[in-house]
Amino acid sequence: MxxxxxxxxxxxxxxxxxxxxxxxxxxxxxxxxxxxxxxxxxxxxxxxxxxxxxxxxxxxxxxxxxxxxxxxxxxxxxxxxxxxxxxxxxxxxxxxxxxxxxxxxxxxxxxxxxxxxxxxxxxxxxxxxxxxxxxxxxxxxxxxxxxxxxxxxxxxxxxxxxxxxxxxxxxxxxxxxxxxxxxxxxxxxxxxNNDLPFDQLGDIDSLPSSDPIRVALSRKYPQALQYRSRAPFTPDEGLAPYLKAMMQHDIALGGRGQAVALLDHHGNLLLCMSGSEATSSIRTAFMEVTRTYAGLRRQLQLDGNKDTRKYLPHPKYCTFVFGLGPMLDDSHPVRHDIGPDSQTQSFMELGAYGSTMEGALDAVNPSPYQYVRPRMNAATLAAFCKKLPPLYSGEIKVNPIQVANEALIEAIGGSA
Incomplete structure (x- = not known):
């Protein structure tokens, strides 16, 4: 040493x-x-x-x-x-x-x-x-x-x-x-950010089940493509069973009941994961999802699959759906006796989301970060994001929003 x-x-x-x-x-x-x-x-x-x-x-x-x-x-x-x-x-x-x-x-x-x-x-x-x-x-x-x-x-x-x-x-x-x-x-x-433009993307659900992209995706998440939202970038109540299952799994693994689903530009469910905080306090659900998705895309491209970027698009064209929204408000007491506090984990995830985007968002999808159950006032959250360093507040314009579908909100538990 x-x-x-x-x-x-x-x-x-x-x-x-x-x-x-x-x-x-x-x-x-x-x-x-x-x-x-x-x-x-x-x-x-x-x-x-x-x-x-x-x-x-x-x-x-x-x-x-x-x-x-x-x-x-x-x-x-x-x-x-x-x-x-x-x-x-x-x-x-x-x-x-x-x-x-x-x-x-x-x-x-x-x-x-x-x-x-x-x-x-x-x-x-x-x-x-x-x-x-x-x-x-x-x-x-x-x-x-x-x-x-x-x-x-x-x-x-x-x-x-x-x-x-x-x-x-x-x-x-x-x-x-x-x-x-x-x-x-x-x-x-x-x-x-050297990915295909939005108008050149395909629909992974149109590929046969034997296609290498679908096979590789299902190995990462067996329930992939079993749900598709009624409209792109607009998660609805059909996503609830997948999120709830992983939120419960997160609690069983020592987390706080967080789960994150990743939907593509057509609303297809690609991944839904819990955290792994028993392994590391910084392995939250979002960290697991964004790392898994990037690793999947990289391996397919290394294997020579030329359609990877067509059917598994850059994350800026996807929607990350968090079961629980960020908690970045000092009015919530920090409880060190129950593990890592949600403030620092939420801040880490905001930053990781920024690192995943790594550049300005596309107008076709201005809100890739959506959450179901709020844990702080939306106006307070928006004001907080405006104080982030220039990359996040100025270029990426990090701005988590609550999903619009009331049935999905109700299914996950409504307000905190």
């Missing part, structure tokens, strides 16, 4: 991971986990893109590190004694994951477009008051020295990694982390 004694040494490892990501032609971001004794537990690059295809829109370095931690937890220190060292300010998804799990953070470069500290004030205006308070206790931005225009004072807590003898980083390290990310950003985003 490698060991580091300074913040610069840790950041150099993170910077090395950005080079691996760049060579793999994915977002050039990387990070590592370091315990309070300076032991490097694990390091990993961003892996959103693999072999030229979107593999997992949630495979940011920080999210992967947290899942790695849960997969290897026996014998590891508790999250409060572990720091995520990252080359770039965490996005909304990774921030929610970090706060849910309880890690500390050290960041090299700011991200003024999608980073949680996009305004560089360390006040975290996109978070609720409660979440911002926790972020201020855990998110550190070390002092940068010898960097000319990269010089900056330290912000955030100074005790993230007490074993470090030197807590400054060099300007050239920050410059590398910032410039390599910016150099690859648009090329990767264009790759993610």
């Amino acid at each position: 490698a060991k580091v004694t300074t913040v610069e040494q840790a950041m150099e490892i993170a910077a090395d991971q950005t080079l691996l990501a760049s060579c793999a032609k994915t977002f050039s971001v990387g990070g590592l986990l370091v315990d309070d004794a300076g032991n490097v537990l694990h390091a990993i690059p961003n892996q959103v893109i693999k072999d030229g295809y979107t593999s997992d829109p949630t495979a940011h370095g920080e999210r992967q590190l947290i899942d790695w931690y849960y997969s290897n937890r026996p014998g590891l220190p508790p999250p409060s004694q572990v720091t995520v060292v990252t080359s770039l300010d965490p996005c909304c998804m990774c921030t929610g994951a970090i706060l849910t799990a309880g890690f500390k953070v050290l960041t090299a470069a700011y991200d003024t477009y999608s980073g949680i500290n996009y305004d560089k004030t360390s006040n975290f205006p996109s978070l609720t008051i409660g979440m911002a308070s926790r972020a201020k206790e855990r998110f550190g931005y070390p002092e940068v020295v010898d960097g000319v225009c990269y010089n900056r004072p330290a912000k955030g807590p100074e005790n993230n990694v007490p074993a470090f003898t030197a807590k400054t980083i060099e300007g050239r390290t920050v410059a590398l982390c910032e410039s390599i990310f910016e150099a690859t950003l648009m090329a990767v985003r264009n790759q993610i």
Whole structure:
């Protein structure tokens, strides 16, 4: 096990991971986990893109590190004694994951477009008051020295990694982390959004049951294509049995009764899943669905199936239907005694949804994020989303809405 004694040494490892990501032609971001004794537990690059295809829109370095931690937890220190060292300010998804799990953070470069500290004030205006308070206790931005225009004072807590003898980083390290990310950003985003236009999409339900696309889909979710909404982008009461079954399954697995269904542009049910929070507190239902769908598309394309993008479209042409809406309101008390709080998980899912879209929505489907049972006032939720970093609030315009079908709402349980 490698060991580091300074913040610069840790950041150099993170910077090395950005080079691996760049060579793999994915977002050039990387990070590592370091315990309070300076032991490097694990390091990993961003892996959103693999072999030229979107593999997992949630495979940011920080999210992967947290899942790695849960997969290897026996014998590891508790999250409060572990720091995520990252080359770039965490996005909304990774921030929610970090706060849910309880890690500390050290960041090299700011991200003024999608980073949680996009305004560089360390006040975290996109978070609720409660979440911002926790972020201020855990998110550190070390002092940068010898960097000319990269010089900056330290912000955030100074005790993230007490074993470090030197807590400054060099300007050239920050410059590398910032410039390599910016150099690859648009090329990767264009790759993610390089899908067929809406008018060239097909109907998967028209394919024979023996078609490889349908076979692969049914292996992921045996009840796929057993439901189709009466109108595109408008889930109705016919979806209720599938959502309810997975909501109950989520509770049985230690979750809070969440489930997420994915409908395509014709209203065909592609996936409906619960979370897997007993495995990892950040493996919520939406995280499972978006990762499963991306992985399915990637594998079919690697297998040479040229019709994949025609019948399994980009997620922006689909509708994610959440059984339970977001909870991002400080008026709801946080109950740590019953597991990860819904605020941080909801924030993580908003961010993961943004990472899944990774660009402006199409006018044909302005509301890919719909929920059935509300857990907060719709106006409060809309106001919250307008405070998100520019990528989410300005370009993607994240705006979860309640489904319009009253019968579906009633079937799932109405108002919270």
